[in-house]
Amino acid sequence: xxxxxxxxxxxxxxxxxxxxxxxxxxxxxxxxxxxxxxxxxxxxxxxxxxxxxxxxxxxxxxxxxxxxxxxxxxxxxxxxxxxxxxxxxxxxxxxxxxx
Amino acid sequence: xxxxxxxxxxxxxxxxxxxxxxxxxxxxxxxxxxxxxxxxxxxxxxxxxxxxxxxxxxxxxxxxxxxxxxxxxxxxxxxxxxxxxxxxxxxxxxxxxxxxxxxxxxxxxxxxxxxxxxxxxxxxxxxxxxxxxxxxxxxxxxxxxxxxxxxxxxxxxxxxxxxxxxxxxxxxxxxxx
Amino acid sequence: xxxxxxxxxxxxxxxxxxxxxxxxxxxxxxxxxxxxxxxxxxxxxxxxxxxxxxxxxxxxxxxxxxxxxxxxxxxxxxxxxxxxxxxxxxxxxxxxxxxxxxxxxxxxxxxxxxxxxxxxxxxxxxxxxxxxxxxxxxxxxxxxxxxxxxxxxxxxxxxxxxxxxxxxxxxxxxxxxxxxxxxxxxxxxxxxxxxxxxxxxxxxxxxxxxxxxxxxxxxxxxxxxxxxxxxxxxxxxxxxxxxxxxxxxxxxxxxxxxxxxxxxxxxxxxxxxxxxxxxxxxxxxxxxxxxxxxxxxxxxxxxxxxxxxxxxxxxxxxxxxxxxxxxxxxxxxxxxxxxxxxxxxxxxxxxxxxxxxxxxxxxxxxxxxxxxxxxxxxxxxxxxxxxxxxxxxxxxxxxxxxxxxxxxxxxxxxxxxxxxxxxxxxxxxxxxxxxxxxxxxxxxxxxxxxxxxxxxxxxxxxxxxxxxxxxxxxxxxxxxxxxxxxxxxxxxxxxxx
Numbered sequence: 001x002x003x004x005x006x007x008x009x010x011x012x013x014x015x016x017x018x019x020x021x022x023x024x025x026x027x028x029x030x031x032x033x034x035x036x037x038x039x040x041x042x043x044x045x046x047x048x049x050x051x052x053x054x055x056x057x058x059x060x061x062x063x064x065x066x067x068x069x070x071x072x073x074x075x076x077x078x079x080x081x082x083x084x085x086x087x088x089x090x091x092x093x094x095x096x097x098x099x
Numbered sequence: 100x101x102x103x104x105x106x107x108x109x110x111x112x113x114x115x116x117x118x119x120x121x122x123x124x125x126x127x128x129x130x131x132x133x134x135x136x137x138x139x140x141x142x143x144x145x146x147x148x149x150x151x152x153x154x155x156x157x158x159x160x161x162x163x164x165x166x167x168x169x170x171x172x173x174x175x176x177x178x179x180x181x182x183x184x185x186x187x188x189x190x191x192x193x194x195x196x197x198x199x200x201x202x203x204x205x206x207x208x209x210x211x212x213x214x215x216x217x218x219x220x221x222x223x224x225x226x227x228x229x230x231x232x233x234x235x236x237x238x239x240x241x242x243x244x245x246x247x248x249x250x251x252x253x254x255x256x257x258x259x260x261x262x263x264x265x266x267x268x269x270x271x272x273x274x275x276x
Numbered sequence: 277x278x279x280x281x282x283x284x285x286x287x288x289x290x291x292x293x294x295x296x297x298x299x300x301x302x303x304x305x306x307x308x309x310x311x312x313x314x315x316x317x318x319x320x321x322x323x324x325x326x327x328x329x330x331x332x333x334x335x336x337x338x339x340x341x342x343x344x345x346x347x348x349x350x351x352x353x354x355x356x357x358x359x360x361x362x363x364x365x366x367x368x369x370x371x372x373x374x375x376x377x378x379x380x381x382x383x384x385x386x387x388x389x390x391x392x393x394x395x396x397x398x399x400x401x402x403x404x405x406x407x408x409x410x411x412x413x414x415x416x417x418x419x420x421x422x423x424x425x426x427x428x429x430x431x432x433x434x435x436x437x438x439x440x441x442x443x444x445x446x447x448x449x450x451x452x453x454x455x456x457x458x459x460x461x462x463x464x465x466x467x468x469x470x471x472x473x474x475x476x477x478x479x480x481x482x483x484x485x486x487x488x489x490x491x492x493x494x495x496x497x498x499x500x501x502x503x504x505x506x507x508x509x510x511x512x513x514x515x516x517x518x519x520x521x522x523x524x525x526x527x528x529x530x531x532x533x534x535x536x537x538x539x540x541x542x543x544x545x546x547x548x549x550x551x552x553x554x555x556x557x558x559x560x561x562x563x564x565x566x567x568x569x570x571x572x573x574x575x576x577x578x579x580x581x582x583x584x585x586x587x588x589x590x591x592x593x594x595x596x597x598x599x600x601x602x603x604x605x606x607x608x609x610x611x612x613x614x615x616x617x618x619x620x621x622x623x624x625x626x627x628x629x630x631x632x633x634x635x636x637x638x639x640x641x642x643x644x645x646x647x648x649x650x651x652x653x654x655x656x657x658x659x660x661x662x663x664x665x666x667x668x669x670x671x672x673x674x675x676x677x678x679x680x681x682x683x684x685x686x687x688x689x690x691x692x693x694x695x696x697x698x699x700x701x702x703x704x705x706x707x708x709x710x711x712x713x714x715x716x717x718x719x720x721x722x723x724x725x726x727x728x729x730x731x732x733x734x735x736x737x738x739x740x741x742x743x744x745x746x747x748x749x750x751x752x753x754x755x756x757x758x759x760x761x762x763x764x765x766x767x768x769x770x771x772x773x
Contacts, residue, residue, distance in 0.1 A: 001107045006144070007457075009111045011207040013118045013137075014450060015200050020122030021443055022196030028127050028173055030439050032134050035165070036118055037446035039141055042157075044453040050148040052460045053228050055238070055245045057453075059253075060404055060462065061153050062246065064449065065160050066257050067411050070264035072165050074418055075438045076172045077268040081422070082431045083176050252344040253405045256396065259293060260412050263389050266300075267419035270382050271434075 006047035014040035031075055038068050106147065114140040127173045131166060138162045149232055152239045282340035285347045288323040288330070288355055289392050289399075292362075295319035296388035303381025309374055313733075316366045316384045320359060327355045337765055339401065343463055346401035346538075349762040353615055354398035354530045357622055360744075361523050362391045367737040368630040369515035371637065377423050377513060386416035387519060394527035401538060403452045403462040406531050407445070410495075413527050414441045420516040421508060433511025436504045440494055444501070448491025454484035468540025468770050481544045486552060488535060495528030496586045499559040506567075509579035514636070517575060518629035521582040522622045529589055529618060533611060536593070537766045542600035542607075553594045554695060561587035561702040569709040574632055574644050577709065578625075581668065584706060585621055588683055589614055591695045595687035604767045610690055611763035613682040616755055620679040620748055624667045627741030631661030634734040644713060649722025657730050660742040662714045667745055669710040670703050675748040682756075 013036055020033025042061045049057025117140065120133035138161045145154035231241035246254055283290065299316055306312075330352060337348035365387050373380045393412030400406050418441060422434025456462055458480055459470040471481075493501040509517045536542065564584025571577035596610030634657050639646045650658045667676030680703065688696045748755065 001103060001147075005107065005111075006148070008208050009114065009144075012115055012204060014446075015204045015207070016115070016118045016122060017446070018203065019196050019200040021439075022199070023193045024122060026127055027435055027439060028169070028176070029122065029130050031442070032121050032127075032130055032169065034439070034442045034446055035134060035161075036121055036137065037443065038449065039138065039161075041446060041449040041453050042153075043141055043144060044450070045456070046145050046148050046150045046153055048453065048457045049228065050150065052457070054460060055228050055231075055241050056404075056462045057456060058150055058153050058238070058242060059245055059250045060407075060449075060452070060456070061150075062156065062242075063250075063253055063257060063404055063408060065156060067260060067408065067445075069160060069165050070260055070415065071411070071438070071442050072168060073264045074267040074271075074415060075435075075442070076168055077271040078418070078422055078431065078434055078438060080172060080175070081271040081425075082428075082435060085425070085428065085431065249342050250344075250404065252341040252400075253402075253408045256405065256408045256412060259389065259392065260408065260415060263386070263412065263415045263419075266382065266385065266389075267415055270379060270386075270419050271422060273379075 003047055003051040007044055010040045010043040010047065012040075013037075013043065027079055031072070031079075035068065035072075038064060103147075110140055110143055110147070114144070128170070131169050131173050134169070135162050135166045138166065149238065151237050152242045279340075282345070285330075285338055285340050285345055287326040288359075289395050291322040291326060292320075292388060292392045292395070295322070296385050296392070299381060299388065300385045303385070307381075309370065309380045312381050312384055313366055313370050316388065317363065320363050320366070324359050327352060327359060331356075337768055342402075343465055344400055344402040344405045346399055348765040348768065349758070350534070350538075350615075350765050351395075351399035353619075353758060353762040354526065355395050357526055357619055358391050358394045358398070358523070361394075361519070361526070361622060361626065362388065364626045364630070364737060364741065365515065365519055367733055367740070368518065368626065368633060370733040371731045372513065372515050372633055375637065378425075379423060383420065383423060383515075386420050390414075390416035390420075390519070390523065394523055394530070397527045398530035398534070401464045401534070403455065403464070403535075406535070407449065407452065410445060410448070410527075410531065413524065414445070414495075417441075417516075417520060417524060420519065421512040423516065424513050427511070429511035430513065431511075433508045437508050437512075440504050440508075444491050444494030447487055447494075451484045451487030451489075451491055454480060454487065458484065464535065464539040465769055468538070468543070471540045471543040478544065481541070482546070482548050485536075485541060485546070485549050489532070489549075489553065489556075492528045492532045493556070496525050496532070496589075497583050498556050498586055498590060499563050499583070500556070502560070502563070502583050505583060506576050506579040509582075510573060510575050514575065514629070514633045517578070518626060518633070521578065521629070522625050525582065525586060526618050526622055529593075529614070533593065533596075533614070534766070536597065537600065537611065538769065540770055542597055546597055550594060550597050553590065553597070554692070557587055557590035557594055557695060558698050560584065560590060561699055565702045565705040565709075569705060571709075572644055573642055574636065574647070574713070575642055577644070577713075578629065578632065581706070581709070582625065584702065585625070585668070587702070588680065588699055589617055589621075591687050591692070591699050592617065592683045594695060595690035595692045598692060599690040604771065605764070606690060608760070608763040608767060610686045611766065612756065612759040613679075613686040615759040615762055616752075617679040617683050619755065619759075620667070620675045620745075623741060623744050623748060624664050624676055627664035627738055627745060628661060628668060630734060630737040630741060631657055631664060634730050634738060635661065637734070638728040638730060644716060646723075647713060647717050648720040650717045650728070652722050653724070653726070654728040654730060656735060657728075657738060658717050660738045662717065663742050664738075664745065665710040665714055669707045671707070673749070675745050675752070678749070678752050 017033045017037035021030050024030055045057040045060045114137055117133045117136040121130045124130045142154045142157040232238050339346050373383055390413050393409050396409035400409055418438045421437045422431050424430035459467045497505040564580050564587055568577050568580035592610050592614035596607045599607040636642050667674035670676045670680040684696045
C-alpha cells in the first residue's frame with residue numbers, strides 16, 4: 001500500500017478526534033478524543049518511518065505513548081478529584097439539613 | 100498484493116468506524132470500549148508496517164494500561180456524568196464543529212494526494228530500518244539501539260516527566276481535610 | 277558520541293532537577309514554609325552560577341548528545357530569563373501559599389520542574405526533545421492550576437488546562453509528523469539542511485508550519501486559541517497565574533522561534549504563512565487589548581493584557597520571517613527585539629502580578645474597584661505596581677517603552693509597516709486600561725482609611741521587580757548587546773556550513 005493511503009487514514013482519525021473535542025461535553029470523552037488524535041499522529045509516524053526506512057518515527061511513537069500515559073494519569077486524577085469534591089459538598093449539605 | 104490491499108481496506112474501515120464510535124456513543128463506557136477496538140486495529144496497522152515492537156507496546160500500554168485506567172474511572176463516575184459537563188457551550192458549536200471537520204478532511208486528503216512526497220533518505224542516528232529488520236529478524240534491536248544511543252536524551256527527560264506526573268496525581272488525589 | 281563532559285552543558289538543568297528533588301525530600305520532613313522557600317531560593321544560586329560560567333566561557337554554539345542539546349547564546353539568554361522567573365516566583369508566592377494553599381512544598385517542586393522543562397525547551401535542537409520538554413513544562417502547570425483544592429473554579433481551570441494542553445500538543449505533534457515526513461529527520465539541523473532544496477512553495481511545508489504554530493498558539497495564547505486562557509487565569513491560584521503568563525509564554529516563543537529559524541524553515545517560500553501569522557498577530561492585538569479594557573476582575577484583565585503582549589511579540593516574529601531569506605543580519609534584529617521584549621515583559625509582568633497578589637491579599641478582593649485609593653493606604657506597593665503597569669503600557673521613561681520601540685522599529689524596517697501601525701493603535705488602547713487602574717489607585721477615595729502593611733516577602737519581591745525594571749531601563753544597550761548575538765546564533769549553524 002502506498003504511504004498516502006496510511007496518511008489519509010491517519011488524517012481521518014485525527015479529524016474525528018478534533019470533532020470529538022469540539023462537540024462532546026463530557027471531559028472523559030474529550031480525553032478519549034484527544035487519545036484518538038495522538039494515535040492518528042502515531043500512525044502517521046509509523047507509516048512515515050516505514051517508508052523513510054528510518055527508526056526516528058518509531059522513537060517518536062514510543063515517547064508519545066509514554067507521555068500520553070502520564071497525561072492520562074494527571075487528567076484522570078484531576079477528574080476524579082473534581083468529582084469527589086463536588087460529591088463531598090453534596091454529602092455535607094445533607095448533613096447540615098439533618099442536623 | 101491483493102491480500103495486502105484487502106486487509107488494508109478492511110482495517111481502515113474498521114478503524115475509522117470504531118473511531119467514529121468513540122465520539123458518537125452517548126455512554127462513556129461504550130466510547131471507551133470503542134476506543135480500545137480502535138487501538139487494537141491500529142496495532143494491526145503497525146504490524147502491517149513491520150513495526151513489531153511498537154505494535155506490541157501499543158497493545159500492552161495503550162489497550163492494556165491506559166484504557167483500563169479509563170474504564171476504571173468511567174465506571175466509577177458512571178452515575179455522575181452530567182455533573183462533570185463543562186460549561187460555556189455555544190449552541191451552534193456542533194454544527195460548526197462538524198462543518199470544520201469536513202473541511203479539514205477534504206483539505207488534508209487533497210493535500211496528501213497532491214503534495215505528499217518523501218525527500219529524506221535515512222535517519223540521522225540509526226542504520227537502515229529495513230536492513231535491520233532482515234538482519235535481526237525484527238525491529239526491536241534497531242529500536243533499542245536507537246533509543247538508548249541516539250535518543251538517550253529525550254528518553255532520560257521522560258523519566259522526569261513521569262516523576263512530575265506522579266506528583267501531580269498525588270496532589271490531586273490527596274484528601275482535603 | 278557521548279562524553280561525560282557533555283553533561284557540563286546540561287549542568288544548569290541537572291542542578292535544578294537536583295534542587296527540586298531536595299526540596300521534595302525536605303518537604304517530607306518539615307512543613308515549615310520558611311525552610312522550604314529558603315532552600316529553593318539559595319539552591320537557585322547553583323544553576324545561576326553554571327549559566328553565568330557558560331555565558332562567559334562560550335563564544336560559539338556547542339552541541340552534544342547527537343545535536344539534541346544545543347547551548348548557544350540564544351539558549352543561554354532564555355536560561356537566564358527562566359531562572360529569573362524561578363527566583364521571583366519563590367519570593368512572590370511565599371505569602372499566598374501560606375494563606376491559601378496547604379501544599380507549599382509541592383508548589384515549589386512543581387514550579388522548579390516546570391522551569392527545568394522551559395530551559396530544555398530553549399536548548400534542544402531536535403523535535404522529539406522539544407516535545408518532551410514541552411510536556412515537562414506543561415504537566416506541572418496543570419497541577420499548579422488545580423492546587424486550590426477547596427475552590428471548584430480552580431479545579432475547573434485545571435481541567436480546562438489539561439484538555440486544552442493535551443489537544444494542543446496533539447496538533448503540534450501532527451505538524452512535527454509532517455515535518456518529519458518532508459525531511460526524513462527529526463534533527464533541526466538536518467531539517468535545515470534539507471530545507472535548502474525547498475525553494476518554491478510546497479504546500480505541505482505551509483500546512484506543517486500552520487499546525488506547529490497552532491500547537492504553540494495555545495501555549496502563547498494567541499488569538500484563535502486563547503479561548504480558555506482567561507478562565508484558566510482567573511481560576512488558578514494567583515502566583516500560578518503569574519507563572520503561566522510569563523513562563524509558558526516565554527518558553528513557547530523560545531521553542532517556536534527555535535524551530536522556525538534554527539530549523540531553517542524560512543528557507544522555503546513562506547509568504548502564505550506570513551500572511552496567516554500576520555492576521556493572527558493583528559487579531560491577538562485587537563482582541564487582547566479591547567477585551568482587557570472592559571474587564572472588572574483584575575486577574576481577567578491581566579489575562580487579556582498578556583494575550584495582547586503576545587501579539588506584540590508575534591509582530592516581531594512575523595517581521596523576522598519576512599526578511600530571513602533576504603538578509604540574515606537584518607532579520608536577526610527582529611529576533612533581538614523579540615528577546616529584549618520577552619525579558620522586559622517577564623520582569624514587568626512578574627512585578628505587576630506580585631503587586632496585584634499583595635494588594636488583593638491585603639484588601640481581600642480581586643475587582644478593580646477594590647483597589648480604590650490604595651495610594652493612601654500603602655504607598656510603596658502602589659508606586660511599584662504603577663511603575664510596572666506603566667512599563668506594560670509602554671509609557672516613555674520605563675523599560676517597556678524601549679522594548680516596544682525596538683520591536684516596532686525592527687518590524688518597520690523589515691517591511692511590515694501595517695502591523696506596526698495596528699500595534700501602535702492597540703497600545704494606545706492599552707494605556708486606557710492600565711491607566712484606569714493607576715487612576716483608581718491614586719485618585720479615587722479609599723474605602724477604608726487604615727494603613728495596609730504588606731508582608732515582607734511580597735514587598736521585597738515587588739521592590740526587586742521594580743528595581744530590576746529600572747536597572748533594565750538604564751542598561752538597555754548592555755542587554756541589547758547580549759540579545760543581538762543570541763539572535764544571530766540561531767542562524768550560525770546554517771551559515772557556518
